[in-house]
Amino acid sequence: MTLRDKTLHLCTCNGTMPLDAEALARALELTGPLPLRTQLCQKELAALTGEGDALVACTQEATLFREAAAEAGKTHPLSFVNIREAAGWSVDARAATPKIAALLAAAALPEPEPVPRVTFQSEGQLLIVGPADAALQWADALQAQLGVTVLITGRAAGRELPLERTYPVYSGKLGRLAGWLGAFEAEWAQENPIDLEVCTRCTACIKACPEHAIDWSFQIDLDRCRDHRRCVAACGAIGAIDFDRRDGSRSERFDLVLDLDRTPYFRIHQPPQGYWRPGADVAAQALAVTEIAAAVGTFEKPKFFNYKASICAHSRSGQPGCDLCIDVCSTAAIRADGDHIVVEPHLCMGCGACTTVCPSGALTYAYPPVPDVGATVRTLLATYRAAGGRDACLLFHDEAGRELILQLGRRGKGLPARVIPVELHHMASAGIDVWLGALAYGASEVVVLATGVEAPQYAEAIARQMGFAEAIVGGLGYQGTHLHLLRASDYAALEAVVWALVPALAVRTPAAFHWLADKRATVTLAVEHLLAQAPMPQSVIALAPGAPFGTIAVDRDACTMCLACVGACPEGAILDHPQAERPELRFIETRCVQCGLCASTCPEDAITLEPRLLLTAAAREPRLLNEAAIFSCIRCGKPLGTEKMVGNMLARLAGHSMFAAPGALDRLKMCADCRVIDMMQKEIPTGQGTA
Secondary structure (H helix, E strand, O other), rough: OHHHHHHOOOOOOOOOOOHHHHHHHHHHOOOOOOEEEEEOOOOOOHHOOOOEEEEEEEOOOOHHHHHHHOOOOOOOEEEEEOOHHHOOOOOOOOOOHHHHHHHHHHHHOOOOOOOOEEEEEEEEEEEEEEOOHHHHHHHHOOOOOOOOEEOOOOOOOOOOOOOOOHHHHEEOOEEEOOOOOOEEEEEEEEOOOOOOOOOOOOHHHHHHOOOOOOOOOOOEEOOOOOOOOOOOOOHHOOOOEEEOOOOOOEEEEEEEEEEEOOOOOOOOOOOOEEEOOOOOOHHHHHHHHHHHHOOEEEEEEEEEEEEEEHHHEEOOOOOOOHHHHHHHHOOEEEEEEEEEEEEOOOOOOOOOOOHOOOOOHHHHHHOOOOOHHHHHHHHHHHHHHOOOOOOEEEEEEEHHHHHHHHHHHHOOOOOOOEEEEOOOOOOOOOOHHHHHHHHHOOOOEEEEEEEOOOHHHHOOOOOHHHHHHHHHHHHHHOHHHOOOOOOOOHHHHHHHHHHHOOOOOOOOOOOOOOOOHHHHHHHHHHHHHHHOOOOOOOOOEEEOOOOOHHHHHHOOOOOOOOOOHHOOOOOOOEEEOOOOOOEEEOOOOHOOOOOOOHHHHOOOOOEEEEEEEOOOHHHHOEEEEOOOOOEEEOOOOOEEEEHHHHHHHHHHOOHHHOOOOOOOOOHHHHHHHHHHHHHHHHOOOOOOOOO
């Protein structure tokens, strides 16, 4: 679907935007004049009641527009796009017609295909962990709505337990908490001698204690206790008090967790859904409780990723390879699982950083997938260019970045006319394939906005990946800085950095290829297009360590041609002879992801990584790294191994006592059958001098 299939509603917002209707119609290839409204959300609201799909160039009043359309019986969908803060409210507004046309054209694209969903089921079983005062206060407030359990941590002195036992109350220390909304597993250890769930709160222990170490919290102040055990005697057959308890561990399942401890259990940047950690702040606690009360029922979220285990370079046969996704994940959703990884979709929050750092493309982002992002970028840049725009700069941002852009449009200078915002679910979800693809489509620069709300490792990972991409573009002779990570926590900081951007050299002719779900295939297409128009093409571009492209160097003197590296390579970059006729070690550079599995597997430490990008046809062809002569059985001539491997074995065993007998060492030069024959012919007793 395009704009020709929709009714376009433009409004100057009470004359505050200098919109050029004729220029927009030409750029969008629309027939007839485009009607311009000035008060679409007020006196001209009735214009939205027409038939057909409609695109409204206003997001501020989206709720009002939907309500008005519903009241008028309009059944066709409304979609919305922001051209005000993104373009019209800028000191550059009169030059922003190409950008406005681009935003309108991209907004008319079809919605991405739906992705699989991840389901959560919560029945409202809530665990409240924390100091007695706050924990019991919120338990009293929530017990009518939820199934509440309280775990009091620290000293409970001075806080009287509820007069009626309407919900379980425990005391102790939370030892383990794992899971997500609807599926938490909690384990804790009771640290106080009094078990609150067994205690009848009869007060006999309080009256019996001479040191007054027990109060109405029914917990013993162990600093005051003199261990005379009168409380134990007073408790009697109830058995709630036990100073020598051995079974103090407890475990239960919960749907929700409210953690009121000053030091929360989950200290990762983004804890699991269903877990709140407001700490001691009363206002934050109240907000959390409001959200908790609504967290009952069935909930869904997208499954943000796809995983292809066959090309995952995490590990092989216990040897370490790539851990980049595990290291960058801020939700602890990714863990090692033998030679591969496991991504728990219930814990994944959709940041996409794992897909950005994945060198092989085993992890790919699905919300939306890269081909859909490519369609948006292609439409934006093609429309912008057709409308006369130059030096397009794409500004990738997420919801937090959108808020800064809105504030910049309302309070500051707005965005420059050449800076086109592109919203992603998360700023870390686009990587080197998207950036290089955008440059191949004709963008002058690609900018990623980090607002500081994201996990700190995300910005670091993006900066590193951008360094690799910038080295490639710069190595091809494209002048200027093409990739930027902008760090801005407020609109003033964003204004300062975005207006300081300087256009970089772009391709003369934009690419026409479509982005693929295969990350490395998209990168290859982008690099080939950039190379075809490169001002100063090179055959080899040096890259920093950790780059996802490169070659390997094999020390031929050390290599025994055991071919362990062939089996270890998950990408098929290292090969042996295709017909296995002779020992050969061959290498296809375009397949190498520099995971290091070959180097860690090599028993001779004969392999080193060399990050680079080879731009000749040789990168796609098998290249001989090493070969070896065959050593044949000295009796029958059957191939036995490589000369170097057999020679190393003979050298190591020459002085061993087991091979001191005449002819014993020669049997190592024979195949298994010939060894037996030689032993029988020479009548060597079993176990003497055999190999």
